[in-house]
Amino acid sequence: MGTPAHAIRDNDCLNTTGGRSFVVNGMFEEPGALEKYEASQADNDYIMAPCHVSSGAVAPHRDSVLIAVDGACRGNGQLDAMAAYAVFFAPSSRFNRSAILPTENATSTSQRAELSGGIAALEEAKQLTRPGLFMPRGQVPDMKQVVIKTDSEYLCFGATEWIAKWKKNGWKNARGRPVANRGLFQKLDGAVRALEEMNILVQFWHVPRKQNCKADALVNERLDKREQAVSHTRTQRRRNILILLFEEEDTFCSMYKDFLQDLEDHAEVRRGNSIMRALEYLGSNTPDAIIVADSYVAREINEFTVDLMVRMEEYVSAGGTAVFGCMFSSFMPMPDYGPFFNTHFGFPWETGSYERLTAKVNTPVHEKLPRESALVTVSSQKALCLKNVEAGHRLYEIVDGRPSQRKETPIAWAKVGKGWLGVSGDVNNEQVSQRAILAMCNLSF
Ligand SMILES: [Zn+2]
Numbered sequence: 190m191g192t193p194a195h196a197i198r199d200n201d202c203l204n205t206t207g208g209r210s211f212v213v214n215g216m217f218e219e220p221g222a223l224e225k226y227e228a229s230q231a232d233n234d235y236i237m238a239p240c241h242v243s244s245g246a247v248a249p250h251r252d253s254v255l256i257a258v259d260g261a262c263r264g265n266g267q268l269d270a271m272a273a274y275a276v277f278f279a280p281s282s283r284f285n286r287s288a289i290l291p292t293e294n295a296t297s298t299s300q301r302a303e304l305s306g307g308i309a310a311l312e313e314a315k316q317l318t319r320p321g322l323f324m325p326r327g328q329v330p331d332m333k334q335v336v337i338k339t340d341s342e343y344l345c346f347g348a349t350e351w352i353a354k355w356k357k358n359g360w361k362n363a364r365g366r367p368v369a370n371r372g373l374f375q376k377l378d379g380a381v382r383a384l385e386e387m388n389i390l391v392q393f394w395h396v397p398r399k400q401n402c403k404a405d406a407l408v409n410e411r412l413d414k415r416e417q418a419v420s421h422t423r424t425q426r427r428r429n430i431l432i433l434l435f436e437e438e439d440t441f442c443s444m445y446k447d448f449l450q451d452l453e454d455h456a457e458v459r460r461g462n463s464i465m466r467a468l469e470y471l472g473s474n475t476p477d478a479i480i481v482a483d484s485y486v487a488r489e490i491n492e493f494t495v496d497l498m499v500r501m502e503e504y505v506s507a508g509g510t511a512v513f514g515c516m517f518s519s520f521m522p523m524p525d526y527g528p529f530f531n532t533h534f535g536f537p538w539e540t541g542s543y544e545r546l547t548a549k550v551n552t553p554v555h556e557k558l559p560r561e562s563a564l565v566t567v568s569s570q571k572a573l574c575l576k577n578v579e580a581g582h583r584l585y586e587i588v589d590g591r592p593s594q595r596k597e598t599p600i601a602w603a604k605v606g607k608g609w610l611g612v613s614g615d616v617n618n619e620q621v622s623q624r625a626i627l628a629m630c631n632l633s634f
Pocket residue numbers: 195196197198199201202203204240241250
């Protein structure tokens with residue numbers, strides 16, 4: 190497999206035709222050849238799509254990405270079926286992801302899971318083309334090709350053949366009935382076209398199940414984890430968590446995907462992505478905890494954000510839990526950070542340092558968390574700290590840094606009326622703050 194990578198549509202390139210179908214062109218006929226090809230790139234963040242060059246060898250396209258997807262459903266056909274999908278880039282890739290299908294709109298099926306996997310893979314591919322806030326530029330240099338590898342005929346032929354037909358005949362199946370899962374197929378088509386509009390060739394590759402075992406393992410791991418969590422919490426009421434996120438939803442979902450999955454494994458999670466909807470929801474619901482995941486409410490002062498903050502203050506003093514964290518500190522003008530909590534919750538907090546510091550858990554405050562929890566004991570984190578915080582409100586205490594920084598905290602936990610206020614200034618989504626936020630929300634992990 191030593192043949193060097195080349196650009197797609199290089200002179201030597203034999204297979205870039207086939208429209209949305211990936212043309213295998215005699216590659217990988219020998220048993221184990223595909224596995225060997227993938228293993229040769231196993232240390233990378235992603236595996237490049239293979240190409241059959243004129244010499245007869247197989248060589249990767251350096252401007253491409255090969256993504257394996259899989260979907261699975263347990264209890265297929267039943268009302269309480271549980272389905273998940275996985276998107277696999279490489280064994281230790283940070284882009285790998287898996288998720289449980291939401292059950293709000295439709296019963297989970299394996300077909301919905303396969304389609305959702307395809308959609309998620311294409312969305313992830315699009316992220317890799319985008320120079321983003323947290324995604325360094327050029328993850329895939331000048332991406333020109335995305336190949337989705339699947340063992341699902343439903344996904345593969347749906348994307349490569351059926352969608353085009355259905356678009357012409359008004360989404361009718363062979364028996365003249367409406368096509369099942371039309372919404373997901375349209376979303377899939379939209380995701381393909383979004384990449385095609387960027388001059389990226391999107392292709393689907395149908396492989397036997399045994400050649401898709403990495404994605405299969407990832408999806409089953411996700412389902413096992415959810416089953417364990419469900420049986421663990423069966424005796425207890427599932428807690429309701431509201432996440433308020435008004436900006437940068439894509440960035441949040443990609444950066445905090447593991448955190449979101451942990452939350453969803455243990456609680457009913459609702460996302461308020463417009464102020465109006467959040468106000469409406471809070472008008473008739475009392476969540477067990479609210480996570481304020483960005484700083485929109487603190488930066489945009491208008492009648493709606495003011496309303497929402499008043500509602501939050503009432504909610505907390507009546508016994509609720511509000512946690513300001515995730516991207517809250519990332520986009521907050523630094524001087525306003527401490528005073529924001531002063532204005533709304535009456536603490537004399539000010540903005541402290543913003544640098545990487547070592548902090549250790551403060552046991553007396555740890556014991557005030559609603560649930561006995563294994564927090565990270567000592568950790569280095571880059572966080573926007575709060576200054577002027579009394580010891581009884583510092584969940585973590587800084588152990589290095591200057592003496593003046595000893596009264597600062599990266600993570601605060603304080604009683605307000607009958608409720609609780611948590612603040613995490615971590616900007617990198619580190620395990621220390623993830624765990625602290627889950628514990629503040631009274632969730633096991
Ligand atoms: Zn080529």
